[in-house]
Amino acid sequence: MHRWIAAGALLLTLGVGTGTATAADAPQGGASAASVRELxxxxxxxxxxxxxxxxxxxxxxxxxxxRLPCLPPSAVSSALITPQATQQLIDLVVPIYQHNFTERDVRGLLAFYRTPLGQKLLQVQPVIMHESMMAGEQWGRQRVERRIGQLKSEGKLTAQGSCPVAPAGNPSAGH
Incomplete structure (x- = not known):
């Protein structure tokens, strides 16, 4: 579940929403809520x-x-999939953008995302993220397999990859 929350947060960093805030809503030196929502x-x-x-x-x-078989399906998850929930999540993100970007920054980002290159980035970024995640998973799997092999050759794991049986009188062996 944490992976999906992280993915959602990552998508929020890319940018959507609506609103009618003014420049007066901007924190000191930060972007207005309206321009962030536009981004x-x-x-x-x-x-x-x-x-x-x-x-x-x-x-x-x-x-x-x-964990709670007494509840019907979607009794809890329904709170996540409403338009109001999405809007609330966006409302939480707007001040983060305002804190980290000036109005000029947001206008520059808007200008970029409206260019053909910006539109291409929006189009291919999900593919890049997916392929990057797959590459990262493969890399991690290879590193773990290599390390397990090292631990086997050092005798810290058996050939089957399990902990060796602790010798009598030494309960910490094999941990």
């Missing part, structure tokens, strides 16, 4: 958030079914 809309964050929130809901349903 979020230009980068299609809401549309990208919906499938992630639905997937998070499915995973939450499995957890709830296992």
């Amino acid at each position: 979020l809309a230009a980068t299609h964050v809401t549309a990208m958030m919906q499938p992630i929130m639905q997937q998070m809901g499915k995973q939450l349903d499995v957890m709830v079914r296992q």
